[in-house]
Amino acid sequence: MARAQTLSRNQQIVLDIIQKAKGPLKAYSILFNVQKKGINAPQQIYRALDKLIGMGKIHKIESKNAFVACRSSDCEISKATAFSICESCEMVDEISDTKLSKYLSGFNHKKGMKFKRFNLEFFGICKKCKKD
Amino acid sequence: MARAQTLSRNQQIVLDIIQKAKGPLKAYSILFNVQKKGINAPQQIYRALDKLIGMGKIHKIESKNAFVACRSSDCEISKATAFSICESCEMVDEISDTKLSKYLSGFNHKKGMKFKRFNLEFFGICKKCKKD
DNA sequence: CTCAAATATGTTATATTATAACAAACGTTA
């Protein structure tokens, strides 16, 4: 059986740094930040990222090729994700809205395709950036 | 003023090949397909892609780093895009659903961010692939 | 018409993101 709960050493290191970050992190910036911990190669980062995504611990922001920690309990293993992205400061906020999630999970394509998963990215300028 | 309607030579070449394609095309596969027409470098492709996206003629499928022609009249200059993506055959279908589009365009984040644009990607297995 | 500004092109080089392939170590459990 797959080890669903416990994280391996590298997985824990990568998750820690993503959780501590204020915004989305890119794979190579994670790599540079963990080289002191003995992780030397992109593969080690990407492997940990893949597993963490599979566990629903982190999400990939596709439009930015960057990764954020999961802050929501609604996105059951990343099957239904939504994010708000500021185009100015790059801030990413996970949207946890039950109505939205239900609406989209129930949405089905006319052409008969049954969806297993969705990812939604909203873009705009956040409150903080508007003041500047 | 910007030339909103007319396409330049390279833009037309790139748009043509994307429109003729049955599925999403990647930048380098476009490049290889137009080298006979005198386009030699990635820059030329990426520049054309950027402009075409700006005009709303094509869309980028973020989860695949690939490009499709716009088939919809609803996505006014790419401000509101939704796609259905088959995880087996890689087929991408643009979703043009007024209700969905209105629902999402009207959605606003609790934290006071006003959205200018969204992109939604649904994943599943298409009808055709289910039969196999 | 004509010249300046904006847009597009061509080109070389390089940055960034991601995966392939292989060998070794570790953990789990039958």
Place this chain on the structure above:
DNA sequence: TAACGTTTGTTATAATATAACATATTTGAG
């Protein structure tokens, strides 16, 4: 404890995207 799955370490390379600079073409204001 042997076998299997998973994780690790490592080197190399593939795939995606942008920087920077020189030149050409188009467009529109005067």
